[in-house]
Amino acid sequence: MKKIGLVYIKGAVPGFENFGELPTHLVKSNGLVDGKKASSELDALIIPGGTLLESGDISDDLSKEIKQIAKDGKPIIGVCAGLQLLANQTDIGRKSEVPIIKEGLGLIDVNLSPLISSDRVNAKVYDNSFITKGQNEDVTGFHTHTYGKIEGDAKPLFYSxxxxxNYGDVNKKSEYNIFSGACNDDGNVIGTMIHNILDENPIIRNNLLNYIDASSEDIEDISAKNKEVKSKINMEVGVDSGHKIEKLSGEFLKYKNNGKGPKFLMIGSNGSDSGKTFILTGLAGALRKRGLKVALMKVGPDARDIVPGLYLTNGKMEDYGSIKIGHLGWMDIKLA
Structure with a gap:
């Protein structure tokens, strides 16, 4: 069976998206899969978003394995923080007068710096890697990042x-595109700021399967193993927190079976920096620990505010995660 690893360490958000239902194994900080080195066991690796550089949770062992996988010509796909890790460096000093530089692995020749974007996006595609072969139309997905300005000499893959x-509307009179994806010279190491790139774009997903020579039998096995991986992720609060969820609470099943809507809680204040996100995150984690199914949404366009809560619940970023105010945001409240 083909093995596709998903980096599963503190600071990662492995449940944020489904990654095309492809991951079959979780790769932890020791860089091992089933007790063996990831580079010898895996056919491909996916690195999810999160705060991988800021939190400093990438061990030397894992770094060595990622570099070896790249050297062996196997595909690596890094999304958001995954791209930051694969890049040369990222300036995380958004509110600092001087840059605060975090070094990446240097596998993709780009540097990143502060640029906030939380949009649903269409992205123009460049044919510089196996992953974009035959993708003649724009790809779709979403941004939710703080350090999204990409500069460098790597081959471009996407412009969103x-x-x-940075909290301001782009001039509607002209289309504004930002560099949102790149690859190494060999085209096997891919980084993008576009979440859901594997979920929403079948050609991109199939290109990865074709690149690792996955047969129809392999694809069936991958699907079965992916269900096991998602089950493991969904039975823990956060990542490697030590807080396990023993079973799904009957409260959720009661609401599901009687056709009534679930209970909800709205948290608001009369200003910014008042602790709404902090309270929401704590409540989300506490409720999830009790076995409740927790959905999070943000009224307004900045869906980044619910990411810490989704980190604890291992929840997926849904379209209702950002409720529209005027023309800004993802989904109308009537459809949520």
Missing amino acids: KIQRM
Whole structure:
């Protein structure tokens, strides 16, 4: 069976998206899969978003394995923080007068710096890697990042059309595109700021399967193993927190079976920096620990505010995660 690893360490958000239902094994900080080195066991590796560089949770063992997988010509796909890890460096000093530099692995020749974007996006595609072969139309997905300005000499893969940047509207009279994906010279190491790239774009997903020579039998096995991986992720609060969820609470099943909507809680205040996100995150984690199914949404376009809560619940970022105010945001409240 083909093995596709998903980096599963503190600071990662492995449940944020489904990654095309492809991951079959979890790769932890020791860089091992079933007690063996990931580079010898895996056919491909996916690195999810999160705070991988800021939190400093990438061990030397894992770094060595990622570099070896790249050297062996196997595919690596890094999304958001995954791209930051694969890049040369990222300036995380968004509110600092001087840059605060975090070094990446140097596998993709780009540097990143602060640029906030939380849009649903269409992105123009460049044919510089196996992953974009035959993708003649724009790809779709979403941004939710703080350090999304990409500069460098790596081959471009995607340029995203965005509405807002750094909390301000982009001039509607002209289309605004930002560099949102690149690859190494060999085309096997891919990094992008576009979440859901494997979930929403079948050609991209199939290109990865074709690259690792997955047969129809392999694909069936991958699907079965992916269900096991998702089950493991969904039975823990956060990542390697030590807080396990023993079973799904009957409260959720009661609401599901009687056709009534679930209970909800709205948290608000009369200003910014008042602790709404902090309270929401704590409540989300506490409720999830009790076995409740927890969905999170943000009224307004900045879906980044619910990411810490989704980190604890291992929840997926849904379209209702950002409720529209005027033309800004992802989904109308009537459809949520």
